Amino acid sequence: MRFIIFFLLLFTSIYATPIKEDIPRLENFKILYFHDALSQLNIQDISQTEFTQELPSQFALGYHSGTAWFKIILENNTSNTNFILYFTEPFWTELNVYSPKNGQWIEDNNGLDIKLQDRSIQDVNPAYSLTIQKGEQKTFYVQGRTVSSFIGEFQVYTQKEFSKPNRISLTDFHLFYSGILLFILLLVSFLF
Numbered sequence: 001m002r003f004i005i006f007f008l009l010l011f012t013s014i015y016a017t018p019i020k021e022d023i024p025r026l027e028n029f030k031i032l033y034f035h036d037a038l039s040q041l042n043i044q045d046i047s048q049t050e051f052t053q054e055l056p057s058q059f060a061l062g063y064h065s066g067t068a069w070f071k072i073i074l075e076n077n078t079s080n081t082n083f084i085l086y087f088t089e090p091f092w093t094e095l096n097v098y099s100p101k102n103g104q105w106i107e108d109n110n111g112l113d114i115k116l117q118d119r120s121i122q123d124v125n126p127a128y129s130l131t132i133q134k135g136e137q138k139t140f141y142v143q144g145r146t147v148s149s150f151i152g153e154f155q156v157y158t159q160k161e162f163s164k165p166n167r168i169s170l171t172d173f174h175l176f177y178s179g180i181l182l183f184i185l186l187l188v189s190f191l192f
Contacts, residue, residue, distance in 0.1 A: 024161035029057045031154060032071035039067040039145070043098045043105045046141055061150035068150050070142040076132040082159035085140065087126040089152030097128045098141040111144075127162075 032051035041049070051071045055061075061068070072085070087095060087110075094111040110119055110126035121127040132138050144150075 024158050026156040027057060027153070029154075029156075031055050031057055031059075032073075033059075033061075034069040034071070035064060035066060036069060037064070037066040041067070041069070043107070043141060043143070046143075047105070057155070058153035059151065063149050066145075068144045068146075070144070070154070072140045072142065072154065073137065074130070074132055074140070074156065075137040076134055078158075079134060080158050080160075081131055081133055083130045083132060084121065084157040084159060084162040085128045085130050085142075086123075086155045086157055086162070087142075087152055088155065090125045091148050092126065092144050092146040092152070094143070094145040095126045096143045098143070099128075099130065100138060100140075105141075129159075130156075 031054070033053045033055045034046065034049060034051050036046075046069050049069075051069075055070075074083075076083075085097060090112070092111050093113055094109070096110065097108045098105045099108065100106075108120055108128050110128065116122050116124075119127075120129060130138075130140065142154075
């Protein structure tokens with residue numbers, strides 16, 4: 001029995017992604033994936049399920065029906081306790097994060113079905129506030145449903161880095177690019 005418990009603790013820590021002091025944004029880390037084709041599992045079921053498929057934090061899995069479950073294990077090796085889990089793809093119908101707190105699972109809802117003003121962090125892309133104490137390792141589960149492709153990227157920011165006013169997001173880049181295209185269109189139409 002002791003060997004089994006030791007093996008499970010060792011296996012869990014292999015997938016733990018350390019958050020380091022000098023890195024304000026964490027990307028290109030490993031996550032675990034489970035596909036629930038019938039969308040029948042809830043957080044209690046999934047927390048008891050063994051995740052066997054490993055993915056990079058930036059993934060493209062193609063078109064599937066059902067629910068995608070992601071298991072993200074983070075270990076805080078910094079003096080910060082507040083972090084932001086950021087998802088780069090806004091087109092998921094539902095993307096919920098489950099965080100452990102006092103033996104319960106706290107659900108933070110996000111996705112296209114949730115109005116912007118009802119989100120905990122009002123961003124076009126799904127973003128979630130995470131609290132991890134110094135030296136602590138926490139497991140978070142992400143439940144996602146979409147009618148488009150299972151594609152996206154998870155990033156972890158420190159609260160300070162995410163709140164910087166000069167942080168350029170993909171949305172800002174698209175607005176800038178659209179403005180350039182509009183300017184070119186107006187210039188060309190004026191010349192003709």
